[in-house]
Amino acid sequence: FFLLRPKYLIMIFPLIAQKVMMSNTYVWGLNGHYSVELMPLIGLAGIDVFSSINVWIVNVKRVILSCSVFLACFSTIYTMHHRSQWFFYENLNFFSKVHYTSSVDVSYVHKALKRYIPKDVSLSASTCLVPHLYQRQYMWSYPIVKTADYIVILDTQGANWPLEQNEVVKNIEDLEKSSEWETILAEKRLYIFKKKSVSKGI
Secondary structure (H helix, E strand, C coil), X not given: CCCCCHHHHHHHHHHHHHHHCCCCHHHCCCCCCCCHHHHHHHHHHHHHHHHHCCCCCHHHHHHHHHHHHHHHHHHHHHHHHCCCCCCCHHHHCCCCHHHHCCCCCXXXXXXXXXXXXXXXXXXXXXXXXXXXXCCCCCEEECCCCCCCCEEEEECCCCCCCCCCHHHXXXXXXXXXXXXXXXXXXXXXXXXXXXXXXXXXXX
């Protein structure tokens, strides 16, 4: 295929090279979202192949197209249920019921964020909370803090990557004991810390 369509090799080579040359093995496989940039190329290649098939062999084209759709569906379902031990099924397997449930009180978290986090402060927050707090000039994904005035941590598995859960618990304990940070909220697995030099915005 690449001999007949070298343009795809030119596009796909840098993507594969940047994966295999990285020291983080997590980006090499299917456990995360790091293969998503290959999907548009696969789609374009498929369209290119089907459009190049002669019109007079319509039946063959239909068979190939049907087989391709079946293979895509089968591959998606199979890979969703057969992953490594490090795969977070609750986060990524949208065929599973657990994907649509949460171990935290979502309603409470939303209300707490709205009540305790001012809109104009710099912030460091757990990755899963970032989309709900993004409308500000300075923001970092925890554990990156830098010049953040507030730290918001959701104490759930995988919410504070690349930290392990025991590291998150240790960091929370250190923040609670810190002379630099004040604990604003510590309830229902949600922790909000405010730098003591910042006025409380409730």
